[in-house]
Structure formats: C-alpha cells, structure tokens
Amino acid sequence: xxxxxxxxxxxxxxxxxxxxxxxxxxxxxxxxxxxxxEFHIPAGGFANAVIGxxxxxxxxxxxxxxxxxxxxxxxxxxxxxxxxxxxYFLATLLVRYLxxxxxxxxxxxxxALAQEHLMEEVxxxxxxxxxxxxxxxxxxxxxxxxxxxxxxxRELFALFFGLRNEANP
Numbered sequence: 001x002x003x004x005x006x007x008x009x010x011x012x013x014x015x016x017x018x019x020x021x022x023x024x025x026x027x028x029x030x031x032x033x034x035x036x037x038e039f040h041i042p043a044g045g046f047a048n049a050v051i052g053x054x055x056x057x058x059x060x061x062x063x064x065x066x067x068x069x070x071x072x073x074x075x076x077x078x079x080x081x082x083x084x085x086x087x088y089f090l091a092t093l094l095v096r097y098l099x100x101x102x103x104x105x106x107x108x109x110x111x112a113l114a115q116e117h118l119m120e121e122v123x124x125x126x127x128x129x130x131x132x133x134x135x136x137x138x139x140x141x142x143x144x145x146x147x148x149x150x151x152x153x154r155e156l157f158a159l160f161f162g163l164r165n166e167a168n169p
Contacts, residue, residue: 006088013061014057014061014139016063016145017053017057017060017141018053018054018056018057019053019146020127020141021052021053021057021137022049022050022053022143024053024137025048025049025052025053026046028047028049028133029043029046029048029049032045033040035046041083047073047090055092055095055099056088056092056134058089059079059088059092059095061140062091063084063087063088063091066087068087069084069087070082070084071083073120077143077146077147077150080142080146081139081142081143081146082139082144084138084145084146085135085138085139085142086140088138088142089131089134089135089138092134092138093131095128096130096131100118100122100127101114101115102117103116104117104121129154150165
C-alpha cells in the first residue's frame with residue numbers, strides 16, 4: 001500500500017469518532033462554561049475538546065485492532081454495543097489515568113512519588129464525572145456504529161435524510 005493511500009485510510013477511519021467526540025466535548029465544555037459564568041468563574045477549554053476528541057478517537061481506533069473487540073457480530077446489536085463501549089471505556093480510563101500520572105512523573109521523576117501526588121492532587125469527582133460522560137457518549141457512539149454496520153451507510157443515510165438511490169428504492 002502506498003503511503004498517501006495509508007494516510008487517507010487512517011484519516012477517514014479516525015474522522016467519525018473524532019468528529020463525534022469533538023462535538024460532544026464542545027457541548028460539555030459549553031455547559032461547564034455557562035454554569036461557571038453564573039458564579040463569575042472564568043473557564044476555557046475548547047482546546048481540551050480538540051485534544052480529548054483526538055485522544056478518544058485514537059483510543060477507539062487502536063482498540064478496534066484487537067480481535068476480541070468484535071466479539072458478537074452475529075448476536076443482537078446490544079451485545080456489541082455494550083461490549084465495545086466497555087472496552088473503550090476501560091481503554092479511555094487507562095489513557096486518562098496514565099496521562100495524569102505522566103504529568104506527575106515528569107514533575108517528580110519517581111513513580112511512587114508521582115503516584116502519591118496523583119492520588120492527593122487529582123480532583124477525583126471531576127475525573128469520574130468525565131468518565132461517566134465518556135461512558136454515555138461511548139454507548140451512543142457504539143450504538144450508531146453498530147447500526148451503520150447492521151444496515152449499511154447508504155440505508156442509514158436514506159433513513160435519516162430521505163434520499164434513496166433510484167436504482168435501489
């Protein structure tokens with residue numbers, strides 16, 4: 001395979017999850033900003049939406065390369081939806097934990113010390129709130145993806161937008 005073709009294939013593969021999570025994260029960040037504005041607390045964060053979407057999009061693509069991810073292709077859709085969302089949830093949990101740990105590790109240079117500071121300094125309710133939203137978003141994403149797999153892109157597009165191919169009514 002030629003390099004431009006490989007880049008195009010990878011780009012097209014990462015685009016759907018990245019766009020889905022970018023829009024989702026932007027909505028969550030806007031909600032947070034509106035709530036904090038009421039208390040006159042400044043809040044940024046759209047860069048976080050971009051970075052978060054890229055990370056989750058890549059985690060989904062990497063996890064999809066494991067054989068066990070597509071475990072229930074012949075069962076009702078709910079099996080793969082819950083199974084894949086669970087795998088993606090655990091993968092994002094691990095990546096987010098390692099991301100926090102890496103920042104403390106670079107700061108303290110010692111794993112035990114970094115772990116100790118991580119446990120003390122991370123705002124755990126916020127960490128778990130983000131994970132909770134990720135789980136909900138992953139369930140929605142997996143449901144849409146499994147629906148596309150089951151009925152096909154063209155049929156789903158036709159169902160949503162009413163456009164049918166003349167040769168295939």
